Amino acid sequence: MNLELNPLLADTAHPPFSDIAPEHIRPAIEHLVQQCREVVDATAKVEQHTWATLVTPLEEADDKLNKAWAPVSHMNAVVNSDALRETHDSCLPLLSDYGTYVGQHEGLYQAYKAYAESAEFKQLSAAQQRVITETLKDFRLSGVALPAEKKKRYGEIQSRLSDLSSLFSNQLLDATHAWHCHITDEQRLSGLPESARIAAANAAKERGVEGWVFTLDIPSYLPVMMYADDSALREEMYRAFVTRASELGPNAGEFDNTKIIEETLALRQELAELLEFENYAELSLANKMAESPAQVMSFLNDLAERSVPQAQRERAELEAFAQSLGHKELAAWDIAYFSEKLKQEAYEVSDEMLRPYFPEHSVIEGLFTVTEKLFGVSFTERDDVDVWHKDARYFDVLDENKQVIAGFYLDLYARGKKRGGAWMADHAVRRRTQQGIQKPIAYLTCNFNSPQGDQPALFTHDEVVTLFHEFGHGLHHMLTQMDIASISGINGVPWDAVELPSQFLENWCWEEEALAFISKHHESGEALPEALLEKMLAARNFQSAMQMVRQLEFSLFDMAIHMDKAARAPGQVQAILNKVREKVAVVIPPEFNRFQHSFGHIFAGGYAAGYYSYKWAEVLSADAFSRFEEEGIFNQETGRAFLDAILSAGGSQDIVELFRKFRGRDPEIGALLRHSGIQTA
Structure with a gap:
């Protein structure tokens, strides 16, 4: 295959999703991994390093590889197919072996060690010094000091773990979509809200059958568990859901993890x-x-x-x-x-009483308004950026001077061949290049109900909270001011602190002042009525x-x-x-x-x-939000302080130091207990 025509090797800001086919993937990844290995070897041979000869070439090579792999990994999660999965999975050993190769490269390790002891190291910024010391720690955790036989075994284990992770995910996806419940007796739908009935009727039509079809995707499964009066139907759905990918249940042993x-x-x-x-x-x-x-x-x-x-x-x-x-x-x-x-x-x-007040358009606009008020950034949708599915969208992020500083893809609806759950992943990280600053780009993915007929997508309040959560991760990635890839955005942030910005942003979904523009009835346009809002807030800690x-x-x-x-x-x-x-x-x-x-x-x-990171970081996020409770939830100075101390800083400093910079003290657990409604005597 002609590599010059391979879309994964195109030097473009955005992946050409429409052009990417399974046959492009392995040749591109093989080519880029080989290039990366050559750069590692060449870098290790340099006798006396500067930052520009040690860190920069490795960062550039890895960035090319990451930007080719990111759309492949993303498509495998959101538009999965047998051919795509097969070639995606065939690349995992290549990537794992490369990671092990770098982590155990004695020459490169010695180069970093020597640089850490050099005169230039002392002249570096604190952030740059942190990059070097953290990289040395990564070398040690990659087994660089192990004898040859153990190094080999380390590589074998990492490669196999990568395979097993993908196998687990694939079997869970297949098990989830291998089962559905087909109903033709309308009486069995007693108790179900209209939105669930319409979605089930549409699912039946898509399968070419009469009646209603329920699946194990959360937007289909959850309403049955919460509202269906038919206990036998709830039991059937429950048994299928909790035995997915196991030796039990309706697909017993077929996708057993x-x-x-x-x-x-x-x-x-x-x-x-x-x-x-x-x-x-x-x-x-x-x-x-x-x-x-x-x-x-x-x-x-x-x-x-x-x-x-x-x-x-x-x-x-x-x-x-x-x-x-x-x-x-x-x-x-x-x-x-x-x-x-x-x-x-x-x-x-109930969720169903609230759903009409959270149409997709109002929620997205409200999310953007909250973010703009807090951090001074705004958003513009573009229709000239290629996407992987008709439901996916792309937005530019603009600073206060209306300059584009980042971008993100948004894919909100559940569908077949799409992994369940919600997540943020990155396509490109902010970093300084010879051409200037590379803009960070994120993928934001959820699995919500899609529009039904002429009706827009109507979200439950839980789904609104989920969207804000993932957008918090996105802001951490997109609003960073770090210019070095390894500490840019969420990179270099300890895993048990990475949920801080995501859980932090959820809080605005519960604030009356914010809900005034997040919620708007999809037909009348009226805001969430005061009485209903009070009931929702009262039920928060149910x-x-x-x-x-x-x-x-x-x-x-x-x-x-x-x-x-x-x-x-x-x-x-x-x-x-x-x-x-x-x-x-x-x-x-x-x-x-x-x-x-x-x-x-x-x-x-x-x-x-x-x-445990979710609860650990929630101590940080609840305590951080308590400053907004004290100073005003849209206090711009407080918002900018959070932006400067947490979102902008990425992994450039110890997270406890960053938290102290924002809060003026160490984190305390009281706010988490209060927000969680846990009574403390």
Whole structure:
């Protein structure tokens, strides 16, 4: 294939998505990886380095590779196909081997060591010095000091872990889309809101069948669990959902992730021992804020101690309520249904009552207004940028002088062949080049309901919060002022602090002053009525302790399996999860529940021995927001202070120092407990 015509090698600001075909991918990645290796070798041979001869060439080579791989990785997640998946997965060993090659390159390591001891190093800025010292730490964690045989084994493990991560994700995606529930009896739809019925009818039409079709995508699954009066329908959906990618359920064994989980844990433990850590949790924390697994466990157990009693009271209240309606025992598929009924009775509010007030256009405009008021940036949609699907959009980010400083793609709706969940990923990072500043570009992806007929997409308030969360990540990436790739945006930020900006931005979804322009009825244009707003705010912390202990369950489970060397043994993962549940869960799922088989965060994402990061960073984000509560939620000086201290700084300084710069003190847990509705006596 002629590489000159390969769209992944085109020197363009935006990927030419329409031109990218599976056959372009491997030749482009092979070519760029080879180029990168040559640059690494040449750089290592230079005798006396300057910043320009050591850091710059490596950054430029990696940037080209990253900008070719980013659209491939993104398309694999949002417009998956067999051919795309096959070639994407075939490149993973190439990328993993290259990462190991760099991390274990003795010549390059020695070059960095020598540079760190040179006279020029002392003249560098604090941010540049941090880049060098952090790179040296990465070398050590990549096994650069290992003997040859162990280095080889390290590379083999990393390559296999990369394969397993992709396999886990692929099987979860396939399992999710392999099952659907087809209904022809309208009586079975009793209780379901109109929006869910319309979406199910459209799903049936797409499949060429009569009636209604429900899938395991969240926008289809959740309304059934919350509103369907038919207990048998809820049970059928629940069983299919919680047994995805396991040895049980309607597709039992077909996409089973059991062996992948066990092999992943075994290899992670072996990797940790190679690098002389006691367990993988210790290795994971080597680059995080938290100092040790014991500190993390203490943090999580402390939160559990504060939350479990309240969660037990909330569970008892739910059981009493269900019994008052003649329902003696709560099954797992009854929890969301009766919780929603209790919430409606207690607060006279529901997601469906709020949905008409959150049409897509108003929510996006409101999000932009909040951001502009806080940080002085604005947004313009463009129609001349190529996208991968008709529903995807592209926006420029403009500074106060109306100069374009960044851009992002937005892909909001759930669909077949698209990975579930919501995330931010980067296409390009801000960095200084010979031509000037490279603008950062982000991908922002969600899985919400799409427009139905003539009606715009109407979001639940939870979905609005999710959008703000991902946009917070996007702002961290796009508003950075760092010019070095490795500390630009979220790069170089410890994983347990990376959720700070995302969780921080969620707060505006609950503020009356912000909701005035985030919400607007899709037909009348009226703002969210005061009475409904008050009910929504009153219901904010409904069952908040139950939600807290559920997150703690996930976090404790994640830490436990990565601290226990025996977790790799058959059946042990389930046994460990059961133990964690005995300690903190107030809702014990049925024996057939296989939650771990779809826990992509830790088996196919970056959260292994790091899921606690959500709660850890929430301490930071809640405390940061409390300054806005004190000084005004749209106080421009406070907004600019957050921009300067946190968003602009990327990974240039220790996050605790950045937090102190903004808050004037160390973080405190009180704001998290208050925002989470956890009563502290």
